[in-house]
Ligand code: HPA
């Protein structure tokens with residue numbers, strides 16, 4: 001089964017590029033850039049990754065990315081990940097990027113965009129890996145900051161496929177970003193949003209009603225609302241579920257208790273994704289394997305889920321045809 005899951009062409013629709021920063025690269029970049037981290041070794045970094053909830057993860061996620069300063073750092077970050085992903089059968093990666101977390105540290109948007117662009121070109125050339133980019137708004141920052149980021153991103157719009165919404169969910173409902181998402185739509189960008197990870201099902205309704213999203217990132221709390229489940233099913237709304245993330249952030253207590261099988265049973269349009277692979281214990285293949293161990297799914301089920309992601313991906317129809 002491992003060989004089958006590894007060979008299965010997998011598209012990753014929910015990934016934060018800053019969450020691919022492995023401890024080894026974090027330490028190397030800290031050294032290269034003269035950044036001080038509160039860790040003496042790679043082992044200490046890994047030992048710190050014991051999370052209670054989303055916020056306890058976000059604290060270390062934002063701290064870890066403090067080593068990213070130059071375009072070269074962003075290129076190294078993404079290329080390091082693209083190589084690992086390609087080696088486990090990933091053929092397409094859609095990366096969320098959190099520019100506000102870099103701008104607030106004095107890192108220019110140009111450095112972020114140039115570095116990631118170089119890595120994307122290399123991924124295409126060297127790895128036959130296609131990529132897309134989702135410009136994410138930090139929902140615990142003011143809405144005006146998101147609107148300003150979108151303005152600043154004007155020179156890069158041709159490289160951006162969609163806007164997204166991430167970071168601390170509870171207390172920051174989708175409607176807070178009505179204007180930024182409206183403007184993104186006007187600019188021709190697709191819209192996705194994290195909703196129903198820690199936040200209530202009402203946030204999923206809101207993301208659909210107010211932000212006009214074409215995908216819900218996570219969405220695992222939808223089962224608490226029967227009408228919502230029916231709506232998601234009827235609209236064939238894509239949910240980008242991240243099993244190991246949900247386990248490590250204690251959205252679920254054990255993988256066996258994950259709502260995925262019930263969501264599948266409900267006829268939802270599901271995809272499997274890794275979210276922040278350097279922090280949550282593995283990439284796409286590990287997420288597929290974790291589901292295999294916990295739910296005993298058949299090859300057909302995994303092939304269907306992988307197929308859902310190819311159909312929902314931001315990619316050219318020519319590329320989609322190639323991957324079908
Ligand atoms: N949830 C919300 N925001 C995030 C996550 C996540 O899992 N990862 C990185 N930013």
Ligand code: ZN
Pocket residue numbers: 014015016166194217275
């Ligand atoms: Zn996420």
